[in-house]
Structures are given as C-alpha cells and as structure tokens.
Amino acid sequence: MVKVTFVSNNGTRREVHVAEGETAREAALFNDVPGIDGDCGGACACATCHVHVDQAWIDKVGRLEEGGAEAELLQFAEGANEYSRLACQIPIKPTLEGLVLHVPEQQY
Numbered sequence: 001m002v003k004v005t006f007v008s009n010n011g012t013r014r015e016v017h018v019a020e021g022e023t024a025r026e027a028a029l030f031n032d033v034p035g036i037d038g039d040c041g042g043a044c045a046c047a048t049c050h051v052h053v054d055q056a057w058i059d060k061v062g063r064l065e066e067g068g069a070e071a072e073l074l075q076f077a078e079g080a081n082e083y084s085r086l087a088c089q090i091p092i093k094p095t096l097e098g099l100v101l102h103v104p105e106q107q108y
C-alpha cells in the first residue's frame with residue numbers, strides 16, 4: 001500500500017492508503033475525500049477529479065503532456081494551474097509513497 005495525502009482548501013489533511021496500480025482518483029473515492037467526484041469513471045472526460053499536485057511532487061508525478069487529452073480537458077477547468085492533473089490519470093506506484101495532492105477550492 002502507498003500512502004497518499006489529500007489536502008483540502010482549508011488545510012485539512014486526509015491520509016489514505018492505496019494499492020499499487022490503483023489511481024489517485026480511486027484513492028480519493030474509496031476514502032470519501034471531499035471535492036473529488038470522478039464522475040466519468042476515470043475516462044479522462046469530466047475533470048471532476050482535478051487536483052493540484054504538491055510542488056515537491058510534480059516532477060515525480062509528471063506534468064501535463066502538452067496537447068494531450070488531459071491537458072485539453074484541464075484548460076477549461078476552474079482553478080487550473082501548472083500543477084494541475086487529473087487524479088484518474090495518476091497511477092499509484094511505490095515511488096509515489098508520501099504523495100501530496102491538493103483539492104482545488106473550486107471543487108467544493
């Protein structure tokens with residue numbers, strides 16, 4: 001299991017444990033993390049799983065691929081910035097142990 005921490009807009013931290021191979025979206029949904037809905041089932045089609053990757057983790061997670069489907073979707077998401085990713089497009093792996101993700105305030 002890999003530890004992932006979700007930080008809400010008021011600073012509340014929720015630490016969850018997720019199996020390798022699941023996504024950050026699943027980590028949030030399985031643990032009732034507020035603000036992550038994941039409405040499209042993880043198909044990269046809704047942006048309701050938008051997160052800001054903590055600055056310290058963005059290089060390990062990887063930035064948005066320019067011109068890719070995820071970037072296309074996120075360009076219309078409220079609060080999108082250079083640390084934005086879709087949680088459904090972040091597969092959890094052991095190298096992400098301790099990952100910190102922030103839930104954008106626009107999602108509450």
Ligand code: FES
Nearest residue numbers: 038040046047088
């Ligand atoms: S769950 Fe819909 S884009 Fe991630």
